[in-house]
Amino acid sequence: MPVIEVTHLKKRYGDLVAVDDVSLAVEAGEIFGVLGPNGAGKTTTVECVAGLRVPDGGGVSVLGLDPRRDAAQLRQRVGVQLQESQLPDRLRVAEALELYASFYRNPADPAELIDKLGLGDKRNTAYKKLSGGQKQRLSIALALVGNPEIAILDELTTGLDPQARRDTWGLIEQVRDSGVTIVLVTHFMEEAERLCDRVAVIDRGRVVALDSPAGLVSTVAPEQRIRFRPSAPVDDRLLTDLPEVSAVQRTGSQVVVTGTGELLHAVTSVLARHQIVAADLRLEQSTLDDAFVELTGHRPAN
Amino acid sequence: MHAFRNILRTEARLYLRDLPTLLTTIGLPTLILVVLGLIPSLRKPDPTFDGQTFVSYFAPSLLVVTLAMVGVNTLPSVLATYRERGVLRRLATTPAHPAALLAAQLVLALAGILASALLLIVVARLAFGVPFPRHPLGFTLAFILGTAALLSLGLLVAAVARTTKAAQALAVPLFLVTMFFGGVYLPRFLLPDVVARIGDYTPPGVQALLDAWTGTSPQPLHLAIMAVIAVSAGAGAAKLFRWE
Ligand SMILES: Nc1ncnc2c1ncn2[C@@H]1O[C@H](COP(=O)(O)OP(=O)(O)O)[C@@H](O)[C@H]1O
Ligand SMILES: [Mg+2]
Numbered sequence: 001m002p003v004i005e006v007t008h009l010k011k012r013y014g015d016l017v018a019v020d021d022v023s024l025a026v027e028a029g030e031i032f033g034v035l036g037p038n039g040a041g042k043t044t045t046v047e048c049v050a051g052l053r054v055p056d057g058g059g060v061s062v063l064g065l066d067p068r069r070d071a072a073q074l075r076q077r078v079g080v081q082l083q084e085s086q087l088p089d090r091l092r093v094a095e096a097l098e099l100y101a102s103f104y105r106n107p108a109d110p111a112e113l114i115d116k117l118g119l120g121d122k123r124n125t126a127y128k129k130l131s132g133g134q135k136q137r138l139s140i141a142l143a144l145v146g147n148p149e150i151a152i153l154d155e156l157t158t159g160l161d162p163q164a165r166r167d168t169w170g171l172i173e174q175v176r177d178s179g180v181t182i183v184l185v186t187h188f189m190e191e192a193e194r195l196c197d198r199v200a201v202i203d204r205g206r207v208v209a210l211d212s213p214a215g216l217v218s219t220v221a222p223e224q225r226i227r228f229r230p231s232a233p234v235d236d237r238l239l240t241d242l243p244e245v246s247a248v249q250r251t252g253s254q255v256v257v258t259g260t261g262e263l264l265h266a267v268t269s270v271l272a273r274h275q276i277v278a279a280d281l282r283l284e285q286s287t288l289d290d291a292f293v294e295l296t297g298h299r300p301a302n
Numbered sequence: 303m304h305a306f307r308n309i310l311r312t313e314a315r316l317y318l319r320d321l322p323t324l325l326t327t328i329g330l331p332t333l334i335l336v337v338l339g340l341i342p343s344l345r346k347p348d349p350t351f352d353g354q355t356f357v358s359y360f361a362p363s364l365l366v367v368t369l370a371m372v373g374v375n376t377l378p379s380v381l382a383t384y385r386e387r388g389v390l391r392r393l394a395t396t397p398a399h400p401a402a403l404l405a406a407q408l409v410l411a412l413a414g415i416l417a418s419a420l421l422l423i424v425v426a427r428l429a430f431g432v433p434f435p436r437h438p439l440g441f442t443l444a445f446i447l448g449t450a451a452l453l454s455l456g457l458l459v460a461a462v463a464r465t466t467k468a469a470q471a472l473a474v475p476l477f478l479v480t481m482f483f484g485g486v487y488l489p490r491f492l493l494p495d496v497v498a499r500i501g502d503y504t505p506p507g508v509q510a511l512l513d514a515w516t517g518t519s520p521q522p523l524h525l526a527i528m529a530v531i532a533v534s535a536g537a538g539a540a541k542l543f544r545w546e
Pocket of ligand 2: 042043044083155
């Protein structure tokens, strides 16, 4: 049974339609990615799920409850990290976590959480003095301090350097492994590819694709390319006869084969059968980036 | 209630940590009083002030300093900053309501105002022989209503201003006007009569404070106006306040 169900969600701000028609379902225990270009309606969607905004149409159900009507219950059970939300400058790390922990019936141990998030030597540091990565980790800690069943994290790693971003990913995997369902809003494809079990791609307020990252790539941008230098002359027909192959090109001594499916296996098998060795063999596959461009016509911001 | 108590404790810590603001809020009026009190001629009874000293006459205007600073300046800018930085919104995602943070800020504003007023009254009495308010009940009432009127105006500013900058753009003129009509910049006997009379009715109602301090009961109309301002600005703020 899904823990979050969104059906035909619609939300306007005045004349601007921020969310036009979004339907999705998040399963318990997964990391669900919400991808899309800036202004696509990702934040609006998850804020409707979090009960922070009132939809103009459609339905939202979280843990079988209504985010508006059952707000008090859901606030105990859903942790939210908002995009661009800060803390008072003089508030210290441990103070912030202890305060927020006190709001929940069954909170995590703030001291333990601080260590787990690598803020152990910063517990008495004022918010103002934290680096971007540390602020972000504190923000994640605050979303988790209530021991939520669902964590909604909006633009988790935006503004972080690559190392801090990787550290954060490790952390999110740990959180998921502890049984928390995670909704992750992002516009970093690498992040989605690495972390998400499934992603919804939203563009102009609509879901344009919903699949696992690998599934998305293979349906939306299935093209693969193999390059190699054969040890003996190869007849093009040997390759073009394979159902997986769509084209064969030559550049100098190099052969470039494009196709889909189990392309690598098909090509190497046929070469082996003819005792041809493929030197400098390289396989180029599409990435989620390519799928994203196919779907939205935008280059992902990076 | 539980969340409110914890938020109040945390906000109080932050308040105490900001020493310059704390000292200014609580100590500035008393500091001005002491500086003026060191001038001998200002400590002599003077017929201009019905036989009181200038220091006695001016003390109520010094109360206006803290009330104006806290009510229409600090309170709205703190709240606007919390809103702009998403502190209120983040709180809205937890079981605590952001209103608890607003209430905590109000309590701290009141505490600061009270501490500042007590310090002023006690130092005025001990150092310069300014008597304690002669009409304690009337003084308390005038002080409470004047404070309520200014805090409500401060909340109204915080309600209509979307950003910290906008809050300051509204708060600064309001602060200057409050100080001017409160007789802080120019003692009221130097102001044109019509300006001084207007000042009777602008928050926090310095004439009512002066009356009660020096002996007579404050005029009901003066108090009623403060109550009306407090209630209407407060209602406006409650209606217009945005948490994000
Ligand atoms: N509070 C708001 N008022 C008016 N317009 C808004 C508001 N929040 C978002 N928008 C607009 O709605 C659209 C979707 O925004 P958002 O959900 O934040 O997108 P994303 O998170 O995908 O970047 C954008 O065009 C944005 O400018
Ligand atoms: Mg967003």
